[in-house]
Amino acid sequence: MVRQFRQLTIIGESINDSVPSTHQLLESGNLQALVELACKQAEEGADYIDVNVGARAPELMAELVRRIQEVLDRPLVIDSPDIQIAEAGLRAYDPARAGGQKPILNSISLGRIEMLRLLAIQPCKVVLLVSEHVVDGRTSLCTTAEDSYRAAQKLVELVRETGFSLSNDDLIIDPGLTPLATDTGGHLNRVLQTFVRVREDQDLAGVHFVVGLSNLTVMLPSKRADGSPVKGPLQNAFLTKAVPLGLDMIVASTSRRYSLLPAEHPAVRCLEQCIANPGLAAVLAVRDFYKSGGSL
Amino acid sequence: MSDYADLYQAILEGNAKKAKEVTERALAEGADPLELLDRYMIPAMDEVGRRFDCQEYFVPELLIAGRAMETALQLISPLLAEGGGARAGKVIIGTVKGDIHDIGKNLVISMLKGGGFEVIDLGVDVPAERFVEAVGNQENIIVAMSALLTTTMGYMREVIKALREAGIRDRVKVMVGGAPITQRFADEIGADGYSENASGAVGLARRLLGLASSA
Ligand code: B12
Secondary structure, three states, X not given: OOXXXXXXXEEEOXXXXXXXXXXXXXXXXXXXXXXXXXXXXXXXXOOEEEEEOOOOOHHHHHHHHHHHHHHOOOOEEXXXXXXXXXXXXXXXXXXXXXOXXXXXXXXXXXXXXXXXXXXXXXXXXXXXXXXEEEEOOEEEEOOOHHHHHHHHHHHHHHXXXXXXXXXXXXXXXXXOOOXXXXXXXXXXXXXXXXXXXXXXXXXXXXXXXEEEHHHHHOOOOOEOOOOOEOXXXXXXXXXXXXXXXXXXXXXXXXXXXXXOOOOOOXXXXXXXXXXXXXXXXXXXXXXXXXXXXXXX | OOOOHXXXXXXXXXXXXXXXXXXXXXXXXXXXXHHHHHHHHHHHHHHHHHHHHOOOOOHHHHHHHHHHHHHHHHHHHHHHHHHHOOOOOEEEEXXXXXXXXXXXXXXXXXXXXXXXXXXXXXXXXEOHHHHHHHHOOOOOEEEEEEOOOOOOOOHHHHHHHHHHHOOOXXXXXXXXXXXXXXXXXXXXXXXXXXXXXXXXXHHHHHHHOOOOOOO
8 A cells, every 4th residue: 555644544444344254254253364354454554453343242352352463563443332342352452562552442432431441451542433422311413513522522521530541642533424425414514624623622732533434435336437436536535635634543444545636636626515515415416426427 | 197207207317406396387287196196206216216226326316316206295295185194104213222323214214205104203312212102002103213233233122122011012013224134133123024225115114014015
């Protein structure tokens, strides 16, 4: 993989139960192949390896973490919304095998604050997911950047209250990138403006930002009629907008090339239309992007 | 009745403006709203679903067609109501407690509406009591649940249990869906039906209520 952005940390996304080929490996308990998948991503430039085993025994998470660390010195992202699975992964992780680097816990949100106690297990970095908040006892999706910013403030406050001494450098804010294919609610703007809002806050100086980049392009065709790609250019167009605002980590495929695009690139134009016209018009702009078979 | 194939085409292409124009013209010319629905609108949405299933259409096209359908529906539904109530059945739907993924649920809703169903959307993070309340003393309706997380899919079982405890399980049909759900899981928890996608949800809902398929 060609690293166009030295400032962008890449978390390899492939060890995830929702990837069909990985699902098969998990189903058949083929840990060796999963370890190889970790190594392949490291070779392709992953700075971290994400580990998500789906809804399986916590012991499987622990075992996979140990097996990967036996052969690989890259730090890992312990990725599960299930507290027991996440706990097993964090307990198994040995920083000494990753040159002293801490693991990343992915993720804590206001809907899952019980996971805060996992920060006691060992020093770690943590992803704070700020796409959801709790209103009148019910968890719901944040609809504005202000909602997400408030969720970030609140989560940081809760992390600090635990007293487990995480610094801002250990905090990674994930605004929750949602698919362009269905973004009739202006979520692209919410995400971009969340970066802006958080960066304006001195108290949050030095926190990091992450997004799951593939989320942006789920449900879109991979190619246009003329065979030119759809997803890669749109992901790069997003980076073109988000990196200048502070985005510095992505959970992403290590087999793509990431680069900033020129302002006149059709994919950048498409995102600009989505930004300028949130609502169904944004979805129309995306459809026009993949329907117009144009040269890229 | 004259030919309003333009309406079919407008919905298929997701052209809301044209769908509105043709519907207005048709109604002004005295067209039967029920016939507009059955001959052009529902078949158009069925075709949208078919194209989606074979990857000629993608989710954006589905949303855009759904919007065109809704535009036309808004014009004719007051007239339909005068003529005698809901046509297809009624569906109460929500994403279960702990889960806020609603994209799939919303697609299911727009396809169901496209199929002529009345849909009550309870939103996301819906606790069992809210499903029970929403059913109230109605019968022969569908309770539909969506879940995208392996940590929340188990809650569907709780909802079915709550319906049973409230003594209303027999009055409703339960259908479930969402990426981690399988037919096997649906059977295990005692749901009446499962569909892996939004267009299948319409056929399933029709079958569960014993309505003839319009396809
Ligand atoms: C978009 C998205 C989000 C958005 C949601 C925005 C929204 N408004 O819904 C945000 C960013 C908020 C989000 C948050 C989280 N997410 Co998320 N998300 C996704 C993503 C990228 C796409 C889901 C989607 O919309 N698919 C498209 C729709 C159309 O498909 P669908 O929902 O399956 O629906 C179809 C069918 O299933 C069916 N259907 C659906 N419902 C029903 C109901 C009935 C009755 C019927 C008949 C049919 C039916 O019809 C639909 C249309 O054909 C997936 C990954 C992926 N690539 O799929 C992860 C994913 C679902 N998320 C995941 C996770 C873990 C989370 C988080 C916990 C945080 C995290 N670490 O990422 C939080 C949890 C939030 C919460 N409390 O629920 C995991 C789930 C893992 C698991 N198996 O448990 C996934 C798989 C990502 C991953 N690889 O880890 N997410």
